[in-house]
Amino acid sequence: MSANLLDIRALRGGYSEVDIIQGIDLSVAPGQIVTIAGTNGAGKSTLVKALLGLLPRVQGEIVLDGRSITRLGAEDRFDAGLAYVPQVANVFASLTVRENLQVVRGVPHLKRRMDEVLADFPALVERLAQPASNLSGGERQQLAFARALMPSPRIMVLDEPTAALAPSLVGKVFDMVQKLPAAGVAVLMVEQRARQALQISLQGYILDQGRCVLAGPAHELLGDERMAQLYLGSH
Ligand SMILES: Nc1ncnc2c1ncn2[C@@H]1O[C@H](COP(=O)(O)OP(=O)(O)OP(=O)(O)O)[C@@H](O)[C@H]1O
Numbered sequence: 001m002s003a004n005l006l007d008i009r010a011l012r013g014g015y016s017e018v019d020i021i022q023g024i025d026l027s028v029a030p031g032q033i034v035t036i037a038g039t040n041g042a043g044k045s046t047l048v049k050a051l052l053g054l055l056p057r058v059q060g061e062i063v064l065d066g067r068s069i070t071r072l073g074a075e076d077r078f079d080a081g082l083a084y085v086p087q088v089a090n091v092f093a094s095l096t097v098r099e100n101l102q103v104v105r106g107v108p109h110l111k112r113r114m115d116e117v118l119a120d121f122p123a124l125v126e127r128l129a130q131p132a133s134n135l136s137g138g139e140r141q142q143l144a145f146a147r148a149l150m151p152s153p154r155i156m157v158l159d160e161p162t163a164a165l166a167p168s169l170v171g172k173v174f175d176m177v178q179k180l181p182a183a184g185v186a187v188l189m190v191e192q193r194a195r196q197a198l199q200i201s202l203q204g205y206i207l208d209q210g211r212c213v214l215a216g217p218a219h220e221l222l223g224d225e226r227m228a229q230l231y232l233g234s235h
């Protein structure tokens with residue numbers, strides 16, 4: 001049995017009969033941060049959808065914690081410990097901060113878990129009774145993370161968590177991501193700011209046209225000048 005938390009093996013699939021992702025292997029060890037980078041349209045978001053159970057046609061295998069989840073639906077994958085923070089619409093604007101945390105399903109000791117999660121988000125504690133629509137962009141992102149953490153997931157999947165944010169908030173999101181392993185949560189994130197993301201990652205994968213063109217320790221990817229120029233952009 002693999003010591004990895006997540007193993008994706010020979011994953012192919014797409015939205016119609018055309019394969020968008022064309023045989024991807026990827027692993028995440030427990031408590032590890034892993035970044036997926038690559039060109040626009042490479043299939044990064046499609047890979048994330050396949051992992052979450054949201055892609056209509058998939059072949060290959062996905063193993064989470066020693067158990068195949070390939071044939072599970074999205075809700076059962078959530079119950080198996082796979083958390084996802086969507087880029088937009090990731091909180092209920094009309095509900096209060098407290099209600100946003102209370103409505104997460106599958107949390108056995110709700111009050112205790114809420115206290116545990118909120119310990120890392122003091123700004124939210126002051127705003128528990130306010131509707132989420134009153135929060136600033138940065139506070140909303142904190143609430144989205146807090147919501148995702150409520151069911152004690154094994155791994156958090158993030159698709160471009162900094163894309164819609166003001167530049168001043170980008171560092172704060174990477175700070176939140178960096179704290180997750182200490183809470184026992186591994187991270188698989190797609191990021192356009194690939195250099196910054198790799199700097200806090202142990203492993204990286206670079207996708208191009210549905211295939212993985214390079215994978216390895218993050219510091220090696222950052223040190224590969226030719227690849228970095230081709231795929232990592234300026235951030
Ligand atoms: N819902 C969809 N239906 C059909 N084709 C899609 C759909 N979503 C994406 N595609 C196609 O799949 C390919 C990969 O798209 P995907 O969104 O996975 O790329 P990406 O690497 O996430 O790109 P970006 O960096 O722009 O976010 C593209 O050719 C895109 O047109």
Ligand SMILES: [Mg+2]
Pocket residue numbers: 044045046
């Ligand atoms: Mg994408």
